[in-house]
Amino acid sequence: MFAYYLRLATKSIRRNPYLSLLMMLAIALGIGACMTTITVNYIMSSNPIPHKSDDLYYVQLDSWDPYSPFREPNEPPDQLTWRDATNLMEAKRAHRQTAMATSGAVVEPADQDINPFMASLRLNFSDFFPMFDTPFLYGSGWGSEDDNDPAYVVVISKDVNDRVFGGENSVGRTLTVAGKPFRVVGVLDTWIVVPRFYDVTTNAFQDTADIFMPFYMKRELELPNSGNTNCWKSPEGEGFTAFLQSECINFQMWVELPSDGERAAYLDFMNSYVEQQKALGRFERPLNNRLSDVMTWLENQQVVADDAQIMLWVALLFLLVCILNTIGLLLSKFSQRSSDVALRRAIGASRSAIFAQYLTETALIGVAGGIAGLGLTLLGLEGIKLLYGDFVSNLVALDIPLVIAAILLSVLASMLAGCYPAWRATLIAPASQLKTQ
Amino acid sequence: MLSMTNLSKVFRTELVETHALRDFSLHVDEGEFVSVTGPSGSGKTTFLNIAGLLETYTSGDYTLDGQNVFTLNDRQRSRLRNEKIGFIFQSFNLIPDLNLYDNVDVPLRYRGMTAGDRHQRICDSLEQVGLANRMKHLPAQLSGGQQQRVAIARALAGDPRFLLADEPTGNLDSQMAASVMGLLQDINQQGTTIVMVTHDPELARQTQRNVYVKDGRVCDEAAPVQLATVNE
Numbered sequence: 001m002f003a004y005y006l007r008l009a010t011k012s013i014r015r016n017p018y019l020s021l022l023m024m025l026a027i028a029l030g031i032g033a034c035m036t037t038i039t040v041n042y043i044m045s046s047n048p049i050p051h052k053s054d055d056l057y058y059v060q061l062d063s064w065d066p067y068s069p070f071r072e073p074n075e076p077p078d079q080l081t082w083r084d085a086t087n088l089m090e091a092k093r094a095h096r097q098t099a100m101a102t103s104g105a106v107v108e109p110a111d112q113d114i115n116p117f118m119a120s121l122r123l124n125f126s127d128f129f130p131m132f133d134t135p136f137l138y139g140s141g142w143g144s145e146d147d148n149d150p151a152y153v154v155v156i157s158k159d160v161n162d163r164v165f166g167g168e169n170s171v172g173r174t175l176t177v178a179g180k181p182f183r184v185v186g187v188l189d190t191w192i193v194v195p196r197f198y199d200v201t202t203n204a205f206q207d208t209a210d211i212f213m214p215f216y217m218k219r220e221l222e223l224p225n226s227g228n229t230n231c232w233k234s235p236e237g238e239g240f241t242a243f244l245q246s247e248c249i250n251f252q253m254w255v256e257l258p259s260d261g262e263r264a265a266y267l268d269f270m271n272s273y274v275e276q277q278k279a280l281g282r283f284e285r286p287l288n289n290r291l292s293d294v295m296t297w298l299e300n301q302q303v304v305a306d307d308a309q310i311m312l313w314v315a316l317l318f319l320l321v322c323i324l325n326t327i328g329l330l331l332s333k334f335s336q337r338s339s340d341v342a343l344r345r346a347i348g349a350s351r352s353a354i355f356a357q358y359l360t361e362t363a364l365i366g367v368a369g370g371i372a373g374l375g376l377t378l379l380g381l382e383g384i385k386l387l388y389g390d391f392v393s394n395l396v397a398l399d400i401p402l403v404i405a406a407i408l409l410s411v412l413a414s415m416l417a418g419c420y421p422a423w424r425a426t427l428i429a430p431a432s433q434l435k436t437q
Numbered sequence: 438m439l440s441m442t443n444l445s446k447v448f449r450t451e452l453v454e455t456h457a458l459r460d461f462s463l464h465v466d467e468g469e470f471v472s473v474t475g476p477s478g479s480g481k482t483t484f485l486n487i488a489g490l491l492e493t494y495t496s497g498d499y500t501l502d503g504q505n506v507f508t509l510n511d512r513q514r515s516r517l518r519n520e521k522i523g524f525i526f527q528s529f530n531l532i533p534d535l536n537l538y539d540n541v542d543v544p545l546r547y548r549g550m551t552a553g554d555r556h557q558r559i560c561d562s563l564e565q566v567g568l569a570n571r572m573k574h575l576p577a578q579l580s581g582g583q584q585q586r587v588a589i590a591r592a593l594a595g596d597p598r599f600l601l602a603d604e605p606t607g608n609l610d611s612q613m614a615a616s617v618m619g620l621l622q623d624i625n626q627q628g629t630t631i632v633m634v635t636h637d638p639e640l641a642r643q644t645q646r647n648v649y650v651k652d653g654r655v656c657d658e659a660a661p662v663q664l665a666t667v668n669e
Contacts, residue, residue, distance in 0.1 A: 001549075
């Protein structure tokens with residue numbers, strides 16, 4: 001019967017093309033608004049590294065003010081001090097580990113025709129690249145021997161390679177960064193991580209850095225701080241070294257712990273480290289260290305912004321309004337078909353058969369509305385990109401699950417809209433209609 | 438075939454009660470061709486709607502083909518209508534955007550028959566009413582008489598045992614009416630029981646028995662010739 005109902009639905013839509021188009025547009029508008037916000041929320045909250053998100057842990061130590069937590073109710077700081085980051089790194093207690101910081105520096109291309117430019121820097125350890133599965137176009141990351149006594153080596157992004165070296169294999173060539181010559185050891189391929197889980201302390205939807213270099217270059221070159229820096233007490237003294245020795249937090253740290261045993265052992269290690277520091281007069285707060293896997297960390301940092309969630313609710317309300325409009329249009333359409341219903345009832349259609357016939361018609365309208373809604377979703381996503389700029393450009397993509405979700409949502413919405421009018425149609429008394437033809 | 442005993446039908450609103458049928462009793466045997474006549478508002482159509490299970494009744498007994506219909510639910514009533522009853526209406530009630538083939542197909546769809554069986558029945562019934570060569574035409578492309586023939590074909594396609602006709606010639610000129618009436622008589626001679634509501638005494642005379650209804654009651658059951666005298 002479903003094929004028959006589909007045929008009848010097609011005929012009915014052709015019979016009232018403008019009314020059907022209006023309903024389809026109402027659904028499409030609602031779906032477009034909903035799917036735009038759902039897409040943004042979905043991508044914001046998706047798992048950026050699903051195959052190992054349970055093995056990667058963000059490290060937090062509660063080194064904060066003894067009299068008030070970093071964030072209520074009792075959250076430890078979301079970054080580490082230089083002292084703690086380097087101490088934990090030197091202990092080498094994890095399978096893989098990297099402390100990180102961001103900075104910026106001027107790049108001076110050797111080619112005089114290319115102007116110097118400001119580049120974003122990420123300072124990290126060699127484990128960063130295998131931990132986060134960074135894709136390489138040429139070369140690789142630097143070796144661990146280049147970490148502690150930092151070698152003048154860099155990994156550059158594809159954009160920088162295109163800009164400075166014309167896209168050629170630049171491994172082994174020299175790049176001047178912050179006035180110092182660095183040897184290029186690797187060129188990253190396009191690396192889009194949404195959200196950029198490994199560093200959400202500034203903006204989880206920014207691009208990856210232009211240049212990656214050994215972490216200790218921070219101290220070697222006295223590179224300026226970038227990103228969020230928070231202090232619960234002022235550094236004792238002035239200058240770069242005083243900052244590094246202070247209780248100010250500006251450094252992130254990730255460890256890779258493939259088993260529960262390693263995770264428990266690492267947490268024990270963190271706690272014993274804090275106990276040692278307490279003995280030295282630091283860490284006056286109660287023990288409050290955390291190891292958070294990727295998804296827990298993203299949730300903790302509320303990567304899905306509140307306004308995105310509010311937008312989602314507004315869009316759902318808009319969809320509801322569109323559904324109500326569609327209900328009105330369907331009631332009008334179906335009321336014109338009372339003679340058809342009466343006849344079908346008279347010659348053998350049960351109420352459920354009539355209900356199924358009309359619901360199929362609304363579902364077909366829903367499919368059409370869903371397809372049109374996908375077009376509107378793409379427009380909506382482009383609109384968000386225009387409104388908020390490049391930093392959300394990684395969000396404006398529809399994938400297969402979202403396309404399927406849009407169609408399903410549309411069909412569901414239209415069927416929801418169709419239930420009441422279809423039910424009303426089943427209540428038509430055949431006798432009264434048949435005589436008045 | 439059809440047996441109504443002391444049937445009553447009351448339409449109630451907040452202000453008024455209307456007794457459309459009162460103590461209505463009628464028995465129609467298998468294979469009969471019965472006409473129902475009476476003045477406007479006498480209850481003919483209400484009777485026909487109840488007989489066709491399109492309306493429920495307030496009290497009394499109604500059995501159709503030995504089955505008491507009072508306790509049937511919507512699905513059972515629909516199935517009974519679909520399998521045992523054929524309807525012919527004054528205004529044909531064809532679906533305008535379906536061609537003749539698809540119009541005749543409608544009741545068969547609800548019976549869940551295979552495509553092959555449906556095709557055979559549609560072709561046979563359109564053949565029977567002389568419209569097999571026009572099955573792809575839309576109703577609007579036919580004359581009134583031809584449209585009524587399609588409606589008859591639709592009623593026959595389900596091979597019903599019981600045909601209910603409500604003023605089947607009311608919208609036709611005399612020539613077409615005679616043709617449709619001839620067709621109904623042929624169908625009756627093949628064994629189908631027919632109950633026809635009509636205003637036309639001439640048509641009533643062509644049936645085996647006439648039932649005269651007035652004020653919701655059967656006033657007289659007589660052979661058509663005798664009825665004509667009563668009416669006059």
